[in-house]
Amino acid sequence: MISERLEPTHGARADSSPNVIVILADDLGYSDLGCFGGEIRTPTLDKLAHQGVRMTSFYNTARCSPSRASLLTGQHPHRTGIGILTDDDRPHGYPGSLRTDVATIAELFKQSGYETALAGKWHLSHDVSTPNITWPTRRGFDDFYGILAGADSYFNPQGLHHNEERVRVTDPDFYLTDAISDHAADFVSRSRARRSPFFLYLAYTAPHWPLHAPEAEIDAYLDTYRSGWDDLREQRLDRLIQEGLLPSNMPLSRRDSSQPGWSETPHKGWNVRRMATYAAQVTRMDAGIATVLDALGDDAENTLVLFLSDNGASAEPMPPPGATNFATRQPSRTRAGKPISIGNSPQVSPGGEDTYSTYGTAWANVSNAPFRLYKEWVHEGGISTPLIASWPAGLGNSPRIVAEPFQLTDIVPTLIDATGLPPHDGPGQSMLSSWRAETTSHDAPLFWEHLGNCAVRVGPWKLIRSGFGDWALYDMRKDRTEEHDRASDFPEQVAQMAALWQEWADANGVVPWEKIEPHLAYTPRLEPALDSSSEW
Secondary structure (H helix, E strand, C coil), X not given: CCXXXXXXXXXXXXXXCCEEEEEEECXXXXXXXXXXXXXXXXXXXXXXXXXXXXXXXXXXXXXXXXXXXXXXXXXXXXXXXXXXXXXXXXXXXXXCCCCCCCCCHHHHHHHCCCEEEXXXXXXXXXXXXXXXXXXXXXXXXXXXXXXXXXXXCCCCCCCEEECCEECCCCCXXXXXXXXXXXXXXXXXXXXXXXXXXXXXXXXXXXXXXXXXXXXXXXXXXXXXXXXXHHHXXXXXXXXXXXXXXXXXXXXXXXXCCCCCCHHHCCCHHHHHHHHHHHHHHHHHHHHHHHHHHHCCHHHHHHEEEEEEECCCCXXXXXXXXXCCCCHHHCCCECCCCCECEECCCCCCCCECCCEECCCHHHHHHHHCCCCCCCCCCCCHHHHECCEEEECHHHHCCCCEEECCCEEHHHHHHHHHHHHCCCCCXXXXXXXXXXXXXXXXXXXXXXXXXXXXXEEEEECCEEEEECCCCCCEEEECCCCCCCCCCCCCCCHHHHHXXXXXHHHHHHHCCCCCHHXXXXXXXXXXXXXXXXXXXXXC
16 A cells, blocks of 8 residues: 655745646547536546636647657657557667657656656556666656556556566555555655655556446446437537537537447447446546645645646457457456456456456547547547646636647647746747737647558648548638548648648658558558457
């Protein structure tokens, strides 16, 4: 168990440097949070949002490892060595570990006298078994508690570490989200006791698969999802419009064509439980965030808190595509000796330690409502997720909605601007002036590439290419759900933006997809498909 927290011996510290907490959810969709139109109960994040800033056009990089690399360095992920995930794909691709010649924001904070900690998921090292120069404790973090790889059991994680030592779970009531929250709150209390400014990177694994949550919290959501995914997608869009987060004429994207309507769906009870478990994971994360924020005490006023997600909701099947040895890498039995069932089928009722499942394409389509597609794609469903910023001393307590588009490379310059850290060489720009309503536009081009899925946004225009397909052009002012391709109407616009994207790709070390794809262990999905379990 976490040791007893130290209470500060005095009130808020005299140092005017703000504390910084960056909270990252894993695979959370655009409209999952209550304050972003969702029915999932997230009172802590809702309170932050309604006393701070909500960004409606903030972009990630479509996948967990690249997003983390960009978030922590202020660089586009390809430049950091993390172009796909943490596999070493050389000589045809990327090394899969964070390059040592690219500074992390934790290193910058540490050099400026901040205490630094990571509680949660790292996922930026190819070698997660032997401590090495790419581990978080050697990249600027004084303290690390969490997992090094991309996913693990919430009840009995096999890859849990404290600093560079493996942690074996012995507590029968252990739940990873709670443990991450408790450790983070403990770090906050200890930093306050030492009256030190701190940087906390709180990188939850929730709500990434496997679907694991306490039974009582799953039960609390069962009635919520009995109406099914079609009604819930419409309800989420209505609430997004009512909140002023999206314009009143925003359409709902068509339901994923690979998925049936709710009325035609068999195994409704099983499907309801899948989404109920996912929602329970999010609510438990929100409660953990409350634990961390409560530990701030008087320092809450001068603490900059950011909340965001690493990518859109995941439509990944179980086992994941290409993971031929997935089952052999997981424990075959629970701590109590019960066999663990892996897969997506009505015979596997998710939630408990004895299961390993995902919630499927149709529910991911709800999580990303009103947008199209999912994690891995650079359509809005893959790269557009919530960002909440709260800093009473620096931003006030009045709610604001910011519609200007920004992306992960803008996080580091924003933190530098807020804290007065030394300048950092990177492509991004600070978002503080937009949060404070001191400026009203952001016209710098935004760029993406992941698994050959490419995009560039310039003002209202967004150009997208999936894999080896043709470029498609969308007008974000009128068609943010990306239903109407305008490429044939504006060929010059397409040519100009495609050339701009190529210039960016060449400058940032993007390896051409045709060089990587033949050598991968699996072929990524370029179009959405049914779960491999044929669950319908």
